[in-house]
Amino acid sequence: MNRASPTLSVGDLFSRVVDQDPVVLLGAGASVRSGVPTSSDLVRLGMRWIVAAAKGWTPDDPAIRASDVHAALLAEEWYRADIKQAELFPNVLDAVRPRERRREFLLDVLGGITTPSAGYQHLAELLRRRRLRTVLTTNFDNLLPLAFGAGGLVTIADQSQYGVISTNPTRPQLVYLHGTVEHYQDRILRDEVESLDPRLVERLVPLVRDHPVIVVGYRGSEPSVMRGLFLNNIAEAASFRHGIYWCVRVGTTEFHPNVRELERGVGRNFFIVQVDGFDELMSDLAARWMSRAPAVSGARSNAASQPATTEMPFELRPSQMAAREVDWNAVAPLLRSYAERVDLPAGSDPGSIQRVAHEAGLVVGDGGSAQLTIAGALLLGAPRSAAPGAWVNLRVDKKPPRAIDGTMWEQYEQLSAQLAALNRPIRMKGPRSSLAPPYPTAALKEVIANALVHRDYEADDPIEVSVSREEIVIRSPGGLEADLRRRLLRGQVTQDTPPDLLQRALALGERGTQLTGYRNRVLADLFYGTGLVDKAGSGLADAFQELEAIGGALRTEVTDDNAWFIARLLRRPAQLDELTATARPSTPTVLYELNALEVTALPDRIHSAPTKLRYGELRGKDLFALPPYVLYEERLITFSNLEEPGNPLRGYVDVTQLRSELTQSWDDEIRARRIVHLFNEILFRHLGRRGLNTDFKDRLAYYACRTSVARYVEYRSRAREKQRRRVSHWPGDVRRYCEHKAARFALERESGSWLLSIVPTFVFTRDGGRDRVIGREASSLATRASTEEYNDKVRFDLVFWSSVLCDGQPTAHLDAGGTTIELSARPIVTEVTPLHPNQAALAAGARV
Incomplete structure (x- = not known):
């Protein structure tokens, strides 16, 4: 790096920008401690997806070895050994095809990350307090919105929102330079990584011209940012007269050529700031800013229009206890255990242990002036001196x-x-x-x-x-x-x-x-x-x-x-x-209501005959014009009487080899499974006629919702009273998905009886119909939605689904093709003396 570039401490940085309303630019390094993979890790993960697609496997298949991934990477025409692996990420993402699969990949690696690091918590607090008002990010993650919480943060993620970017915002603003996963734009692909959207650059240049820019966690390898925002606009931005403060880890000596070029172009307005990391930087800046007066320069218009912002969290405020008063040798084992758990470097010397404490938010300040925060005093010092009630x-x-x-x-x-x-x-x-x-x-x-x-x-x-x-x-x-x-x-x-x-x-x-x-x-x-x-x-x-x-x-x-x-x-x-x-043990006999309905009557006989029919030959109306059937070992099996001359199934079987047997004789395991299969065909046809979307493979049924208005269904309660239940809607906080009440159905044989179990659940779709969300994202949404689904809510669901099946009548008659299956609407009640009384599971309707 040019020796003329001044090297600053965090204290120097703060003194230069404290009253200047700086803009913060975040790179991938800012999110690593929150669990976001590094660019190098993303390259390896992306190559797993590419290998999986080529082999027809899933990306998490354990059969994909590291050697497979490395060999696939070496085989790509764009691979160059002289380029750092982290810089190949745009190429890898470009190779994940089609475009929809790229978004799926990004959701998979980023969607489950929900724990912002301490640095993001401090940054969010600075934004809430208006010490900072603008953050630019090259990342896709939503860590800053998560840390900030609901309301107040203006998020700009796509071109339709560029117009709200302001040089003097009344509310803090976060600008995604490459979009978010939800607003995915191919701005990170190799063919488009050379430039930012000109409309975005037009809005950003006044910002970086009129405010200091603090860059942290960013290598500077992307031409889209380095050229599109900085190098191509040096003249228009008056050589960034308020300064570019490029933060690097202590001891860094190598810089990307783009950073060197920016330093030469900006000259004396370019500064190097040595930091221990993003979290440490934000912790230090937060402690310094919070000790000053509450108003930030340039935010006058906000004071009258915005509600009072929250104070610095109590646990992060400085205590009256100096860090030098702590016996660091005594607390070293605990802090070293913490460092190991969260993957922080921790040596054996007291200085290294103090750096861990600083990173964790237990210490603020440097050297002899370092103080414990309230949290530090509670954990390491004299708690009641910092919080009188701490006992x-x-x-x-x-x-x-x-x-x-x-x-x-x-x-x-x-x-x-x-x-x-x-x-x-x-x-x-x-x-x-x-x-x-x-x-x-x-x-x-x-x-x-x-x-x-x-x-x-x-x-x-x-x-x-x-x-x-x-x-x-x-x-x-x-x-x-x-x-x-x-x-x-x-x-x-x-x-x-x-x-x-x-x-x-x-x-x-x-x-x-x-x-x-x-x-x-x-x-x-x-x-x-x-x-x-x-x-x-x-x-x-x-x-x-x-x-x-x-x-x-x-x-x-x-x-x-x-x-x-x-x-x-x-x-x-x-x-x-x-x-x-x-x-x-106090284990009285109690009554429990199972999440199951009894099949009170199956057809007396089951019929079969040889056939050349195959699954998939008949679809739609042609299929549903026939009585329900299943195919096994080149035989068609049905409850519909094949001996009846008018039975349309006779046209698909060899009528000279008909077989009719008592249903109760099919009591072995193999043939019982075929009865289950046939019952499911009958059941899901019945549910379809009742107006539900069905998924035979997953044994699911749910109501569609194709408008923005929630859908309600009337049903009869146990007391025969009319009830109204919401079965699908678009939640206000996640409107990109429609939430559907759903149920899974499974026929089981217990002690000679046939039982239909019903498990209430949720389905999420993108269109309110059949475009289902699956995988980890669906599991996360279902976990959130099901928080309230216990006790009476589950019981209400069972009453509702039994009413749906039986049309509000005591018994459902499922059309089996000229005969019927009878299903009782009343769940089974059983008397139980629990041997291992997990009453929570029983009350939630689990099978005994």
């Missing part, structure tokens, strides 16, 4: 209360030990006696960690833990963050929302996703990094399931004033014998 008040029956103090980790260990001593196993009497604790140990640990991590540390009250004979109650100061509460309730409470929806959503979480909006992200990140708490939002779900598996329960609630979150753990049910110190 636990433990009450056991009528004994005097006990105060549990120390760092958060120490409080966790002490409280876990105290409750473990009270959770002594008891001998359960039965045919074979056994030892069992009143509460699952893992469930106790999850609930303790949840209380410590997510309580409101601005409140002066301690956590209250009360232990009695039958339950443990944990009261944590602070209710639910508004965004989290809104998300758990899916934005609304409707007439048919079960009253315990919030309880279930809190306990069951959203598997595989992070519950954005929870309190104390830094604390959660550190506890996650040491393996003490599940950051992905499933810790309460695990506790809930473990307690219900032993017949206990976890009840969660929020006080009316949202000042306290309460978790109530109910112990294993048992009849205690004080004299012998033993117990008997």
Whole structure:
């Protein structure tokens, strides 16, 4: 690099741009710690897709080896060994064909990333506070919108939105230079990577001319950005008179030729800023900015029109404790464990450990002036000096209360030990006696960690833990963050929302996703990094399931004033014998309603004959004009009487070799499967006649919704009352997909009876009809939608689907071709004495 280019520290950068309303340009390096693959990783992943397409496999097929991927890469005509692999990504993406498959590839590698790193959290906070107002990004991911939260961030992703780009925005703006996955544009392909859309450049040049530009996480290899935005506009942008601040990792000596050319063209307005990484840079800038006055230069027009922005998160504010007061050798094992978990470099020297703490948001500032944040004081220092309520008040029956103090980790260990001593196993009497604790140990640990991590540390009250004979109650100061509460309730409470929806959503979480909006992200990140708490939002779900598996329960609630979150753990049910110190399981016989309908009558006889008919020969009207049938071993099998002269199936079989047998004689496994197949043909024809879309392969049925208006269907309740149910709609927050109530059907034989099981589920389509969303994306959407689908909601679904099948009548008569199959509309009720009383699963309608 030109030795004349000044090299700045983060402090120097801040002093130069603090009052200048800088623009931030993000590259791929900014997203790596959030789990986004690097460009080199994307090259390898893209080549897997190319190899898979060539072999007719799926991209995740384990048969695809690294050697296959490497050989395929070497065979491409555009491959050059002298070019860094990361720069080949446009070529690889171009080779993923057709265009729709490119979008599918990007969704696959980026769609499941939902955890913005600390750097994105700090950047979002700076945008909310209007310290920064414009971010440009070369990335496709949605990490910044996720970190920012709902409302307030103007996102520009395609040409129809370019007109709203402003040099003096009233709301923070994020401009995707290459589009998002959802607004996918082929701007990253090799044939189009040379330039940006001229209309976009026209809107951006005034921005980069009138504001400093901070570039972070970007190598500068793309001509579209380096030439289209910077090099071709040096004169028009007055040599970027407010400065280009190119951030690089400490020790970087090699730069892309495009960066060298920009340095020469801009001259003294080009600066190198040495940083430890994107997260560290944003953490440092946030700490410096938040210590200043609240208004940012140039944002005057925003003050009157916008609501007050949120303050710096309490846990990230500087405490009064200096970093030099920490015994870094004592905390090194925990921080090294965290670093290993999140793939951060961590040496053995105190300086290396302090850098990990800085990265994690526990330390702000440099050198001798470095201070612990509130989170740092809670985890590493003297918690009550930073947050007076940072302790636990433990009450056991009528004994005097006990105060549990120390760092958060120490409080966790002490409280876990105290409750473990009270959770002594008891001998359960039965045919074979056994030892069992009143509460699952893992469930106790999850609930303790949840209380410590997510309580409101601005409140002066301690956590209250009360232990009695039958339950443990944990009261944590602070209710639910508004965004989290809104998300758990899916934005609304409707007439048919079960009253315990919030309880279930809190306990069951959203598997595989992070519950954005929870309190104390830094604390959660550190506890996650040491393996003490599940950051992905499933810790309460695990506790809930473990307690219900032993017949206990976890009840969660929020006080009316949202000042306290309460978790109530109910112990294993048992009849205690004080004299012998033993117990008997409390497992009364109960009634459960299965998610199944009984087939009350199959046709008496099943008919078959040789045929040359093959699947696929008859379609549409020709197929449905015939009675239902299946084909096995060159024989046509049907319930329709082939001996009847008028049966249209006779034209497709050898009538000289007809066979008629009693249906009940088909009781072996092979022929029973053929009955199931034939029944499914009959059932899905019946569902089609009832106006549903069907997917025979997946045994699915659902109602279409081809307009933007939600579709409702009337049905009869058990009490024969008319009810109205929404069966498909376009959710307001994800309008690119239509959400359909759906059900899976499966015929099974149990103890000589035929049962039709019904499993309520969801289907998502792009057109409201048959263009279904599948794979990981569909699973994520279904997990979110099904958060509320427990208890009575499932029961309502079963009533609804049985009414659909039976047209509101007590019995359905399925047309089998001149004969019928009878299906009872009433779900089966069974008397059960649970051997392993997972009452949660039973109440949710699981098969016994």
